[in-house]
Amino acid sequence: MGRIDLIEITDLRKTYYMGKVEVPALRGIDIRVEQGEFIALMGPSGSGKSTLLNMIGLLDTPTSGGIVIDGIEVSSLDHNQRADFRLRKLGFVFQFFSLLMELNAIENVALPIMMDERKNDRAALLLELVGIGDRADHFPNELSGGQQQRVAIARALANEPAILLADEPTANLDTESSNQIVALFRELNEKGQTILMVTHEPELGEKADRIIRIKDGRVVV
Ligand SMILES: Nc1ncnc2c1ncn2[C@@H]1O[C@H](COP(=O)(O)OP(=O)(O)O)[C@@H](O)[C@H]1O
Numbered sequence: 001m002g003r004i005d006l007i008e009i010t011d012l013r014k015t016y017y018m019g020k021v022e023v024p025a026l027r028g029i030d031i032r033v034e035q036g037e038f039i040a041l042m043g044p045s046g047s048g049k050s051t052l053l054n055m056i057g058l059l060d061t062p063t064s065g066g067i068v069i070d071g072i073e074v075s076s077l078d079h080n081q082r083a084d085f086r087l088r089k090l091g092f093v094f095q096f097f098s099l100l101m102e103l104n105a106i107e108n109v110a111l112p113i114m115m116d117e118r119k120n121d122r123a124a125l126l127l128e129l130v131g132i133g134d135r136a137d138h139f140p141n142e143l144s145g146g147q148q149q150r151v152a153i154a155r156a157l158a159n160e161p162a163i164l165l166a167d168e169p170t171a172n173l174d175t176e177s178s179n180q181i182v183a184l185f186r187e188l189n190e191k192g193q194t195i196l197m198v199t200h201e202p203e204l205g206e207k208a209d210r211i212i213r214i215k216d217g218r219v220v221v
């Protein structure tokens with residue numbers, strides 16, 4: 001059996017409007033991502049990386065063009081179906097970890113796992129998987145930046161997402177922690193996780209299977 005295209009993006013365009021001023025953020029993007037790939041999305045600031053990731057993450061809607069994820073044309077989904085799709089198929093990691101400060105590590109990870117009586121067991125396994133099983137009871141302010149990002153990654157994996165989306169996940173980390181986070185992505189990818197990671201650190205991008213470069217809202221070929 002051949003490999004499956006997990007993401008198929010066709011002539012994707014996004015124009016923002018600032019009052020009457022048009023800001024063309026994506027100007028016709030075509031991308032295919034196979035299941036099991038680890039992709040680094042790179043490009044200068046303002047080139048459209050976050051816009052693209054937000055479209056794939058169903059956090060924003062395109063002006064035109066197609067996005068098929070796991071066989072589903074996501075632009076045909078209504079509001080509730082989009083929320084459902086996001087919850088079931090996608091995991092998000094952001095620059096600013098986005099943990100709830102009142103919850104400890106294991107509670108943050110368990111948060112998105114619904115309808116599962118054994119959710120703390122699963123959250124504990126996820127913390128082990130990301131290498132901080134011994135920090136389950138720690139609150140975010142008792143963890144380093146790198147450890148907080150590991151909690152955020154464990155949380156993103158809680159629903160066994162088809163795709164892990166990460167927007168500059170190492171932008172607030174020192175070099176050593178950044179390398180460790182990308183090494184963790186590599187490990188997760190070797191277990192089969194499809195990953196799309198935005199970064200503008202060339203050394204980190206090189207750790208991916210493939211680099212897709214974006215400039216001025218287009219893929220650089
Ligand atoms: N919500 C928005 N409203 C208006 N313009 C936006 C909005 N989001 C992004 N942009 C513009 O779209 C372009 C691409 O932005 P972005 O995708 O955030 O770039 P990157 O993540 O590569 O730095 C930039 O010119 C940015 O100013």
Ligand SMILES: [Mg+2]
Binds near residue numbers: 049050051
């Ligand atoms: Mg960005």
